[in-house]
Amino acid sequence: xxxxxxxxxxxxxxxxxxxxxxxxxxxxxxxxxxxxxxxxxxxxxxxxxxxxxxxxxxxxxxxxxxxxxxxxxxxxxxxxxxxxxxxxxxxxxxxxxxx
Amino acid sequence: xxxxxxxxxxxxxxxxxxxxxxxxxxxxxxxxxxxxxxxxxxxxxxxxxxxxxxxxxxxxxxxxxxxxxxxxxxxxxxxxxxxxxxxxxxxxxxxxxxxxxxxxxxxxxxxxxxxxxxxxxxxxxxxxxxxxxxxxxxxxxxxxxxxxxxxxxxxxxxxxxxxxxxxxxxx
Numbered sequence: 001x002x003x004x005x006x007x008x009x010x011x012x013x014x015x016x017x018x019x020x021x022x023x024x025x026x027x028x029x030x031x032x033x034x035x036x037x038x039x040x041x042x043x044x045x046x047x048x049x050x051x052x053x054x055x056x057x058x059x060x061x062x063x064x065x066x067x068x069x070x071x072x073x074x075x076x077x078x079x080x081x082x083x084x085x086x087x088x089x090x091x092x093x094x095x096x097x098x099x
Numbered sequence: 100x101x102x103x104x105x106x107x108x109x110x111x112x113x114x115x116x117x118x119x120x121x122x123x124x125x126x127x128x129x130x131x132x133x134x135x136x137x138x139x140x141x142x143x144x145x146x147x148x149x150x151x152x153x154x155x156x157x158x159x160x161x162x163x164x165x166x167x168x169x170x171x172x173x174x175x176x177x178x179x180x181x182x183x184x185x186x187x188x189x190x191x192x193x194x195x196x197x198x199x200x201x202x203x204x205x206x207x208x209x210x211x212x213x214x215x216x217x218x219x220x221x222x223x224x225x226x227x228x229x230x231x232x233x234x235x236x237x238x239x240x241x242x243x244x245x246x247x248x249x250x251x252x253x254x255x256x257x258x259x260x261x262x263x264x265x266x267x268x269x270x
Binding site: 001003004007011012013014015016017018023024026029032035036039042043046047049050051052056058061062063065066068072073076079080083084089 | 102120139146155162166195197203204216218227236260
């Protein structure tokens with residue numbers, strides 16, 4: 001398979017993640033869509049690393065996984081904190097910070 | 100054979116991604132994301148990156164998704180309101196996503212990278228295996244490696260601070 005296929009699939013997955021973030025209201029699903037976008041980026045990194053024939057892109061992908069894990073931990077902590085304060089779990093209702 | 104595996108994994112990845120945004124219940128969204136992650140691990144294997152594929156399955160589909168499942172079970176599903184703060188958001192969002200995909204595809208296909216049309220160069224045995232990645236992480240990329248470990252520690256402390264019960268709230 002050509003590398004182009006992987007890159008086009010990666011951009012398709014990224015667009016799907018963007019669509020999810022724009023459409024969904026639940027912070028949990030928005031976090032999941034962020035995961036989709038990070039994984040699409042990972043796929044592109046690994047595909048380019050194969051294209052060049054160099055493993056450094058795969059190290060990038062591993063670091064991106066670490067970043068994604070951190071983001072999940074902090075995001076889920078925020079969701080639990082919102083839930084504990086009995087605020088609605090809906091990003092349209094949580095708009096006090098909006099300018 | 101490679102094409103068959105690629106298309107099966109690509110359909111799995113895309114189907115999982117669509118499942119994540121289409122499911123009403125967040126629990127099913129998490130399960131769809133697990134399918135997506137396993138398909139991506141198969142794609143990583145096709146790209147001869149064994150270590151990234153293994154890390155994807157163990158760390159992502161294993162540990163991170165378990166965390167998601169726990170929080171979904173704790174917080175519960177809950178329907179989404181039909182109220183739209185931006186008029187026409189349901190119609191504008193797909194348009195924007197399609198525009199983004201077309202734009203990214205034009206950027207990639209028009210980039211005149213000759214190597215994109217190849218399978219990539221022939222790689223030696225052991226390309227992308229744990230030994231090679233480990234050597235790179237501990238020699239060339241030692242600073243990012245240590246920085247990411249500090250970041251993980253900070254994230255753990257932050258999650259504890261965020262999710263811990265407040266003393267004054269209990270009293």
